[in-house]
Structures are given as structure tokens and as C-alpha cells.
Amino acid sequence: MLLCGIIEELQKSIAKTGLVSYFFCQATDSRINTATAVLRGLLFLLVSQQPSLVSYVRKKYDHAGKTMFEDANAWVALTEIFTDVLRDPSLNAIYLIIDALDECVTDLPKLLGFVAKHSSVSSRVKWIVSSRNWPDIKEQLERAGHKVRLSLELNVESVSTAVRTFIEQKVSQLAQQKRYDERTRDSVLEHLASNANDTFLWVALVCQNLEMTAKRNVLKKLNSFPPGLDSLYERMMLQISKSDDAELCSQVLASIALVYRPITLKELVALVEQLGEIANDKELREIIGLCGSFLILREDTIYFVHQSAKDFLLTQAAEEVFPSGREDVHHAIVARSLEIMSRTLQRDMYGLKAPGYPVDDIKQPDSDPLATSRYSCIYWVDHLCDSNAVSLASHAEDLQDGGVVDVFIREKYLYWLEALGLCKSVPKGVVTMAKLRSLVQGRAAASALIELVLDAHRFVMSHKWAIENSPLQAYASALVFSPEPSLIRGLFKEEEPKWMTIKPGVGDQWSACLQTLEGHSSQVRSVAFSHDSAQLASASDDKTVKVWDASSGECLQTLRIGRALQRISFDVTDSYLHTDIGTMDISALSGSITPAILEPYNPVYQGLALSSDGVWITYNSENLVWLPSEYRPLCSAVSGKIIGIGIGTGRVWIFKVELDTS
Numbered sequence: 001m002l003l004c005g006i007i008e009e010l011q012k013s014i015a016k017t018g019l020v021s022y023f024f025c026q027a028t029d030s031r032i033n034t035a036t037a038v039l040r041g042l043l044f045l046l047v048s049q050q051p052s053l054v055s056y057v058r059k060k061y062d063h064a065g066k067t068m069f070e071d072a073n074a075w076v077a078l079t080e081i082f083t084d085v086l087r088d089p090s091l092n093a094i095y096l097i098i099d100a101l102d103e104c105v106t107d108l109p110k111l112l113g114f115v116a117k118h119s120s121v122s123s124r125v126k127w128i129v130s131s132r133n134w135p136d137i138k139e140q141l142e143r144a145g146h147k148v149r150l151s152l153e154l155n156v157e158s159v160s161t162a163v164r165t166f167i168e169q170k171v172s173q174l175a176q177q178k179r180y181d182e183r184t185r186d187s188v189l190e191h192l193a194s195n196a197n198d199t200f201l202w203v204a205l206v207c208q209n210l211e212m213t214a215k216r217n218v219l220k221k222l223n224s225f226p227p228g229l230d231s232l233y234e235r236m237m238l239q240i241s242k243s244d245d246a247e248l249c250s251q252v253l254a255s256i257a258l259v260y261r262p263i264t265l266k267e268l269v270a271l272v273e274q275l276g277e278i279a280n281d282k283e284l285r286e287i288i289g290l291c292g293s294f295l296i297l298r299e300d301t302i303y304f305v306h307q308s309a310k311d312f313l314l315t316q317a318a319e320e321v322f323p324s325g326r327e328d329v330h331h332a333i334v335a336r337s338l339e340i341m342s343r344t345l346q347r348d349m350y351g352l353k354a355p356g357y358p359v360d361d362i363k364q365p366d367s368d369p370l371a372t373s374r375y376s377c378i379y380w381v382d383h384l385c386d387s388n389a390v391s392l393a394s395h396a397e398d399l400q401d402g403g404v405v406d407v408f409i410r411e412k413y414l415y416w417l418e419a420l421g422l423c424k425s426v427p428k429g430v431v432t433m434a435k436l437r438s439l440v441q442g443r444a445a446a447s448a449l450i451e452l453v454l455d456a457h458r459f460v461m462s463h464k465w466a467i468e469n470s471p472l473q474a475y476a477s478a479l480v481f482s483p484e485p486s487l488i489r490g491l492f493k494e495e496e497p498k499w500m501t502i503k504p505g506v507g508d509q510w511s512a513c514l515q516t517l518e519g520h521s522s523q524v525r526s527v528a529f530s531h532d533s534a535q536l537a538s539a540s541d542d543k544t545v546k547v548w549d550a551s552s553g554e555c556l557q558t559l560r561i562g563r564a565l566q567r568i569s570f571d572v573t574d575s576y577l578h579t580d581i582g583t584m585d586i587s588a589l590s591g592s593i594t595p596a597i598l599e600p601y602n603p604v605y606q607g608l609a610l611s612s613d614g615v616w617i618t619y620n621s622e623n624l625v626w627l628p629s630e631y632r633p634l635c636s637a638v639s640g641k642i643i644g645i646g647i648g649t650g651r652v653w654i655f656k657v658e659l660d661t662s
Contacts, residue, residue, distance in 0.1 A: 001166055001200045002152075002159075003099045003130055010095050018093030021045040027103035028304040030261045035107035039078040039114070042096055046085060056084045075107065076557050079114060086118060086125055094125045101131035103307065112140035120145030159198050166200055167192045170207045178215050187219055195227035201306055202229055205293055233312045236293035237320060248274050249290050254321045254329045256295060257313045260382060262303050263375050270340040270372040271333050330387035331395050337376030337383065338408050344373045345415035347495065348472060350422060355476045355497070356616060356623020359421060359469055370419060377419045381432040385439060399440055401448040409456055414474050414492045417460060421471025426464055427552035433457040434551060455487040458510045464553050465518045466626040476500075477626040483509050497625075502642070502656035504631065516629050517548050519555050526567050530574040537577055539565040545577065547586060559584065608643050608657055617643065619659060 010020045023041040047053045175185040206225045269275045294309045304310045349369040420429040463478035475495045482489040522541035536548045545559045569578045577584045616623045633645040642656045
């Protein structure tokens, strides 16, 4: 509220002479709790006020497209654009305001480093940030130059005045809306002022309840709102427990408290069994409304009103919300997730048809087949881990031969990988299968499941890049280039391309190569692991350095430094790279993102052919099958429907396509 006032005053005072851009973080909302979201939001408001600044965005966007703001390199791209904007000579005063830095959940150190670094770049640029007084945040911001620190704890009188003003405004609105008489208005004003304890959120929650209270009942209800957030939450829990839907509300609160990101109404229905009996959307919203002091709906997505509400449920109200323990709720989510995925996942859910359909061109259908199962696809194994399935006897059957996990992988694994591709979450799938592999290792009565999970893990590691970039390659490249004895290949043999009548010989077992990291456009000269083995850095003749997540194979950042490097290594903190040309700070992403390399002109090929880069087998210039790196040709020849490919190992293989062109 304090920053809202500052923003309004600045907008009035410098309306014609400067720019004001602001961003409000909230930990419980995944859309606004990341460092990337903060910069993206600030940049959007700056460009909205001064359209000429869009040229800095277009310079990058015209090369990389919208993925520049969405993929793993988005932070680096935005920092470079933002830096250029702040240096624009046509700008006068710029005020950049960030509220609740402590509620930036993802990449907060990067954001703090960026603010500290750019706080003294120009006297025209002023940063105003708010945060809880956490030591690590304070330490990072100490690096900022020309700073002034205001501690609200030392300015209680000013805060009290601000809260009092807020109370007066809210009561005035209530009095007008509910037609309070003078006595009622004064009573509400006095009660709020006496019990708020300088907490804006408490005032807002009480006023929210009063909005739903008839004028005749206001005075007798006032005393039922105790001071302090925890006391107020306790009252709300008591109110919920007395409703006819108490059990259902408790299940909803339990599930929302344990999910790993805010979920939609449709996802909630999929996860909470009793909600399946709810007839329509209106009734669902009524259930969320009954939990209104804890939850809020925004565009069909459910959020906590504040982090304190979630903390209360997980601590003070834990016995009421989780009567059988959190593990049981996690287990219920796993069971429902496997059920909904088994019912909804199938081949080509988005009707793409073309096996090489690129993921960046896929549009989510209005009636999304993944609407109910999207969350489950990404997080079901995380909940399985937290359900304590290894230790609890009641959950042990899940991880045995013939159990629900075994059945799901045997029947739906390939369709699940396609779904992950459509959700742009294949790297998460690699990590998920590694977790599952650790869970099942050494389990009694699970020898077949262990073997199956090992094979499934190798399958996704080997074919991650193909499925990530073209989800339907799960049924083409991934099956064709898996070893013949692969359990997954055998289980889904009917999904192999019928139009491929001659297939390459692949061998009898998975190769020693765990996964191939695709991205460099030229020879790699140097690689190095971080000391914790979590990251891998690579330097290439294409004059870039890439930093990879060693578990998922995801490219975390791409740095251009103007020349090909021969040597790279991590320092002991894993925050810097030692290179031929000096030390690079990768914790703050000080390097710049590589501009997207424009694809060379591809001639239109009729019939069967290879793409000009040798990565795809094509038919009439449409991608059919992605070639793993060890199968990319040194030479090739085409005769009608047959293509012969010579590869560097001295092998030649023949590929025949019988496509129905009718």
C-alpha cells in the first residue's frame, strides 16, 4: 500500500518529464514470482509509456520470436534489452519500483544482482524496492551505490497513519455500498482502527467479510473478527468447519496447500475426487468462495490470498486440514493423477498429424484435451515422492510389479511423453524419471517395474531433444532409434510408423551415451562440470558458451563473448567460469544472450530427402523423422522411396518410406 501511494504521487509529479514503471511480486502466483517476470513487467510498462523504446525489443524479437521471453534464456535476453533501454539518451528521469522482493521465488539472487549493478549506472535512473528485512537480501543490496534505506519497523507512526488512511477509505466504500447509518459506520471504523495492528491485509480480509454481511448484522458480527492474521484465519477455519461443505472445503484447502504451482478449476476437479460430483462451474466457484479468506480465483486459476494464508494452513491448522497427514493427501493426488492421465492421454492429442510438427508452432486448442491433466503430467512423481510411498506400507503397492505405476508406464508412457512435449516440459520429464528410478531401486516385489523404469528413463534421455522440439517424434524417431530389446519400444511397437518399411539397425542395447545436448552450431572445444555436478558448461567454435542443467539436459543460458574459447572451468563457488579471456560471472548472467542464428535457406525438396542441415529426413519438405547425432549422414543418396545414408562409424543404413499420398 505504501508503494501504491508512492507510485501515484510520482505519476502525478513527473507525468510529462519522466517514466514510472512498477511491479508487484507475489509468492503464491507463479505468473508474478520470478525474476524474469519482474523484468518483463517493468520493460512492458516502459515501452507502453514511450513506444520508441520498442526498437530495443524488436532487435531481439525479430531474430528469436516470442520464445525470447519464455524459454530458459529469457532472463539473459531481458537483461540485455533492459540495459540498452536504461542507456537510451532520449530518456529523462526513470523510476523503477519493485514491491515485495522477498516474494520473488525464482532467481531472486539474479534480480538482486541486476538491481545492485544498475542502481548507479545513471543519475537519471532511480530504483525503489521493498522487502522483508531478510539478511541475504540486505547483503545483496548493500552493493548498490547511493542508496537510502528506510526501515518500517523504525517508522511505526508513518505506517500507522497509512493503515488508518486505508481503513477510512475502505469504511467509506462499505458505508456507501451497504448504506450504513452513521452509528454503524463509526463502529466499523473504530473496530478496524483498534484491531488492525498496522496490518493492511487484516483490514482487507475483514472488509471482504463485511461486504457479504447484511447491514442489520454488522454490529453483532464485528466482535467476531479477532485482531491478528492468525487469529482471523482461525476464525475463518471455524466458520468453514460449521458449513455443510466442511469436508469438501478441507480437501480443497489441503490440495491447494500441497500443489507445486497454482492450479486451475479443471485441474482441481481432477485432483479432488469429491469435486467430480459437483454439477457445474457455478457450484465449483461457490466452493472456492467458501474458502474465500484463504483462496482467490483469477481467470479460473486458484491462488492463496497471501503467503501467510498458506503458512497458516501448513502449520497452525495442519491437524484440521491434514487429519491423516500430508502423505495421504499427496497419495490421493498421485492416485487421481494416474487415473485422469490414463483416461485422457492418447496419441496426437492436438490433432497435429505431421510427425515433424514443430512445438513452437503448436496452438493450444480452445477445448484443450490437456486442461484437466496438465498439472498431473508434470508433477505426479513429485507427489509420489512426497507421499512416502517407499516407507508407508499402505502406499507400498503403488511401486510393485503390476501396481498403478507399472500399469501406467506400460500403457501410457509414450502418450505421456507427447503430453510433456505439448506442455514444453520434457526436461522436467527427464528429472521425473530419474526420481522414479531412485524410488523403485531395491524395492521388493518390483523386479519387473525396476527394469521397466530403467528402460523408460534411458528412452526419454536418449530422445529428449526430438520430443521436446516435435512432440510426435515420440512415435517416429524415438521408437525407430531405440534398441530392439527396449521394453518401451516393444510395448508401443504398434505405434511405430507404418510408412517406414525398412528401418535402421540400432543394436541390442542402449549406448553408453546417456544423452546428447543439442544447441551448438559448430565443434565443441571444451566442457566442464560444476563442482556439485549439477551443471555442465560447453565452449564451441560458434563463439558461444552454453551452461546446461546436467540432469534434465536443459540449456540454462547461452553467452556470446566474441571468440571461440579453448578452455573453460567452474570456480569453487560454481558462480563463475574461468576462461581464456578472463573470469565470467554466470550467477548474475552478466554475459549476453546469443542472437538466434538464422536458418540457412532451405530449398523445397520434392519426395524423400534430407534437410540441408542433415538433421531431418523429410518428405516434400515436411519433417518426418529426426536423426540422433550418431545417425547423421556424411553422405546420402535417394532413389524413389528409398534413401541410403552413410554415417561416420563406417556404417550405411537404408530407409524406405511408403506414404499414403491419396
